Amino acid sequence: xxxxxxxxxxxxxxxxxxxxxxxxxxxxxxxxxxxxxxxxxxxxxxxxxxxxxxxxxxxxxxxxxxxxxxxxxxxxxxxxxxxxxxxxxxxxxxxxxxxxxxxxxxxxxxxxxxxxxxxxxxxxxxxxxxxxxxxxxxxxxxxxxxxxxxxxxxxxxxxxxxxxxxxxxxxxxxxxxxxxxxxxxxxxxxxxxxxxxxxxxxxxxxxxxxxxxxxxxxxxxxxxxxxxxxxxxxxxxxxxxxxxxxxxxxxxxxxxxxxxxxxxxxxxxxxxxxxxxxxxxxxxxxxxxxxxxxxxxxxxxxxxxxxxxxxxxxxxxxxxxxxxxxxxxxxxxxxxxxxxxxxxxxxxxxxxxxxxxxxxxxxxxxxxxxxxxxxxxx
Amino acid sequence: xxxxxxxxxxxxxxxxxxxxxxxxxxxxxxxxxxxxxxxxxxxxxxxxxxxxxxxxxxxxxxxxxxxxxxxxxxxx
Numbered sequence: 070x071x072x073x074x075x076x077x078x079x080x081x082x083x084x085x086x087x088x089x090x091x092x093x094x095x096x097x098x099x100x101x102x103x104x105x106x107x108x109x110x111x112x113x114x115x116x117x118x119x120x121x122x123x124x125x126x127x128x129x130x131x132x133x134x135x136x137x138x139x140x141x142x143x144x145x146x147x148x149x150x151x152x153x154x155x156x157x158x159x160x161x162x163x164x165x166x167x168x169x170x171x172x173x174x175x176x177x178x179x180x181x182x183x184x185x186x187x188x189x190x191x192x193x194x195x196x197x198x199x200x201x202x203x204x205x206x207x208x209x210x211x212x213x214x215x216x217x218x219x220x221x222x223x224x225x226x227x228x229x230x231x232x233x234x235x236x237x238x239x240x241x242x243x244x245x246x247x248x249x250x251x252x253x254x255x256x257x258x259x260x261x262x263x264x265x266x267x268x269x270x271x272x273x274x275x276x277x278x279x280x281x282x283x284x285x286x287x288x289x290x291x292x293x294x295x296x297x298x299x300x301x302x303x304x305x306x307x308x309x310x311x312x313x314x315x316x317x318x319x320x321x322x323x324x325x326x327x328x329x330x331x332x333x334x335x336x337x338x339x340x341x342x343x344x345x346x347x348x349x350x351x352x353x354x355x356x357x358x359x360x361x362x363x364x365x366x367x368x369x370x371x372x373x374x375x376x377x378x379x380x381x382x383x384x385x386x387x388x389x390x391x392x393x394x395x396x397x398x399x400x401x402x403x404x405x406x407x408x409x410x411x412x413x414x415x416x417x418x419x420x421x422x423x424x425x426x427x428x429x430x431x432x433x434x435x436x437x438x439x440x441x442x443x444x445x446x447x
Numbered sequence: 448x449x450x451x452x453x454x455x456x457x458x459x460x461x462x463x464x465x466x467x468x469x470x471x472x473x474x475x476x477x478x479x480x481x482x483x484x485x486x487x488x489x490x491x492x493x494x495x496x497x498x499x500x501x502x503x504x505x506x507x508x509x510x511x512x513x514x515x516x517x518x519x520x521x522x523x
Binding site: 267289 | 474
């Protein structure tokens with residue numbers, strides 16, 4: 070029997086497991102293949118929904134479904150996260166002490182926000198990367214009666230559209246409350262334009278100029294002086310704030326660091342095959358890779374589709390059939406009721422179109438369709 | 448002096464070469480040398496601009512076969 074072990078039950082791991090269950094249905098039925106998914110939680114969170122929680126437009130309960138309910142019945146699922154990766158012996162050992170041998174291993178443990186890595190950020194800045202933080206951000210926005218809102222972005226971070234989306238959505242939120250004239254926005258960004266993607270940055274600059282949103286680029290947050298309500302940048306700027314909104318820096322998961330699989334918790338990964346560098350039978354998906362690509366659910370989704378095809382081919386014919394081309398598709402909320410998108414790959418940059426209400430509606434629909442997506446139905 | 452740690456940001460639109468370099472510099476020690484590889488023409492300008500603004504040492508910048516090589520030493 071060929072054994073595939075998937076470590077991590079987020080977007081990438083769940084889509085991959087279901088994809089393989091569909092592709093390898095005959096082999097699973099004949100007990101020639103076993104797919105095991107090991108996760109840290111019995112719940113699955115729709116992480117992009119956190120942005121909407123921060124504006125009171127989704128509740129935290131809307132973000133979760135039972136992980137088991139998302140998986141094909143043929144998948145063996147355990148809530149028992151991996152503690153040790155013993156790759157020389159093709160096995161992993163879980164926190165409960167169970168050893169799982171594998172023929173192919175897929176690591177997709179994800180990333181976590183790490184506001185504690187910047188002095189003062191955890192204490193004084195709001196963010197939207199946990200349920201508690203998103204709910205607190207909504208409270209902070211509700212209580213805000215005017216002043217200067219500063220947006221800071223750490224490096225690296227998950228979902229590169231969030232700094233822009235937060236800014237656009239706050240703009241419309243305060244317009245609806247009738248206090249937009251009392252709010253000054255000051256958007257900062259680590260590189261020399263408003264977004265990583267050059268074309269998205271150009272588009273955002275036009276929107277910001279029209280909305281009267283101020284900005285400073287080449288601004289990497291160094292520390293927060295909560296007493297003086299000031300942000301200090303690595304580049305020497307000091308910016309005053311009344312309300313501080315952050316996209317915190319992210320790290321890979323502790324188990325990746327504890328097993329010395331990659332600096333920062335990011336595993337060195339081949340961008341085309343998604344194989345871990347130096348390990349033919351180990352693959353990496355989603356945020357966990359060190360590939361210079363967006364850390365986003367969309368990335369994990371497209372990677373999982375490619376890897377599912379390759380793992381099925383490896384089982385059946387002993388060779389891979391497809392390369393991952395770097396495909397990513399990201400919605401960009403441009404306010405409360407309009408949106409655009411960025412679609413790109415390793416070779417082709419995005420060409421964002423003017424935002425429309427229809428794309429916003431499609432994004433809202435996708436917030437529900439996600440559950441079919443991870444089940445492998447989309 | 449050892450071989451500089453290489454940051455391969457070829458074919459990266461998002462987060463892009465400069466963001467990759469900033470992330471790598473955060474993990475580096477003062478005195479470490481890094482070399483970033485980029486296929487983005489804009490990197491030849493915006494990476495040195497950031498290095499100079501933040502105060503690290505720009506050691507070398509050149510283009511070879513369409514790939515931009517920029518070498519930097521972390522100074523603080």
